[in-house]
Amino acid sequence: MCPTKQKHRTSAPESTTSRSNSSVPTTITTSSSTAWISEAIDGGSLRRVNLDDGTNGWASPPGDLFYLRAKNYFTKRQKSPSGDYLLSPAGMDWLKSTTKLDNVLARPDNRVSMALRKAHSQGTSLKSFIFAVNLQVPGKDHHSAVFYFATEDPIPPGSLLYRFINGDDSFRNQRFKIVNRIVKGPWIVKKAVGNYSACLLGKALTCNYHRGANYLEIDVDIASSKIATAILHLALGYVTSVTIDMGFVVEAQAEDELPEKLIGAIRVCQMEMSSATVVETPNAAAARGIGFAKVKHHESGEDDDDEQ
Numbered sequence: 001m002c003p004t005k006q007k008h009r010t011s012a013p014e015s016t017t018s019r020s021n022s023s024v025p026t027t028i029t030t031s032s033s034t035a036w037i038s039e040a041i042d043g044g045s046l047r048r049v050n051l052d053d054g055t056n057g058w059a060s061p062p063g064d065l066f067y068l069r070a071k072n073y074f075t076k077r078q079k080s081p082s083g084d085y086l087l088s089p090a091g092m093d094w095l096k097s098t099t100k101l102d103n104v105l106a107r108p109d110n111r112v113s114m115a116l117r118k119a120h121s122q123g124t125s126l127k128s129f130i131f132a133v134n135l136q137v138p139g140k141d142h143h144s145a146v147f148y149f150a151t152e153d154p155i156p157p158g159s160l161l162y163r164f165i166n167g168d169d170s171f172r173n174q175r176f177k178i179v180n181r182i183v184k185g186p187w188i189v190k191k192a193v194g195n196y197s198a199c200l201l202g203k204a205l206t207c208n209y210h211r212g213a214n215y216l217e218i219d220v221d222i223a224s225s226k227i228a229t230a231i232l233h234l235a236l237g238y239v240t241s242v243t244i245d246m247g248f249v250v251e252a253q254a255e256d257e258l259p260e261k262l263i264g265a266i267r268v269c270q271m272e273m274s275s276a277t278v279v280e281t282p283n284a285a286a287a288r289g290i291g292f293a294k295v296k297h298h299e300s301g302e303d304d305d306d307e308q
Helices: 036-040 112-122 160-166 169-175 187-193 227-237 282-288
Strands: 057-061 067-069 079-081 089-097 128-139 142-151 176-184 196-200 206-212 215-221 245-248 263-270 275-279
Touching: 036 089, 036 112, 036 142, 057 245, 089 112, 089 169, 089 187, 089 263, 112 206, 112 275, 142 196, 160 245, 169 187, 169 206, 187 196
Parallel strands: 089 275, 128 215
Antiparallel strands: 057 263, 067 079, 089 142, 128 142, 176 196, 176 245, 206 215, 245 263
């Protein structure tokens, strides 16, 4: 889906005070899934399914399926299996709206934010952090594929992920990378998307970064590239027969940032377009007098009374 070819780059050294080093862990050890993360995983119109043969849902592929820059990448150009994610999977949303959906974690009706707010009200998970990627799919109806990852532990200060979360947009655009693997699909999709490919999304597409008190959401505007839009629409024509792995990475561009590690990854398994949850825009909701937070599920024409 990347409209540009990936090139190898290096960057000038930075001061050691702003970069991860031997005294700062390069991975995050997350505690077992808490109630709010389990609630986030189990919710949504797309359910968690079996990794090998699940359909119309999502799964968590092993990190070792993704080959990223190894410790000696800049001297020998070697890559190695990523291993465990830095953050834990926290679910997926497939959303549909009449307009493009931005900053979904800030919406009062976002189910993942609601689950975390509920935990906060009970005095738990006060240090939790959510990392979300919102792939905005253009069309007559706008869709968003939103992937959530979370941690119960503070992001290690000085680590590459910490610098990415708290950096400026210029730094983020230079570093935000997606790695795709077509697990199952017709030849034409593999040819268009690439059977295994990496792309700096922040340089190829317009990415908007929303930093909240306890989250970072990256909205990826696929419509910002005509080539990416064409490739995506081709893939969507075969979506029910395609299974794809997507991994998200902060690209290492200096020796002491290696080896690269996955922030998180997700496998989307032969998705049905009709599975999307219909989300009302603020203007439409106001016109009906029901407020901003109401959401309609695709299976029901009634408002969800549980939304706050």
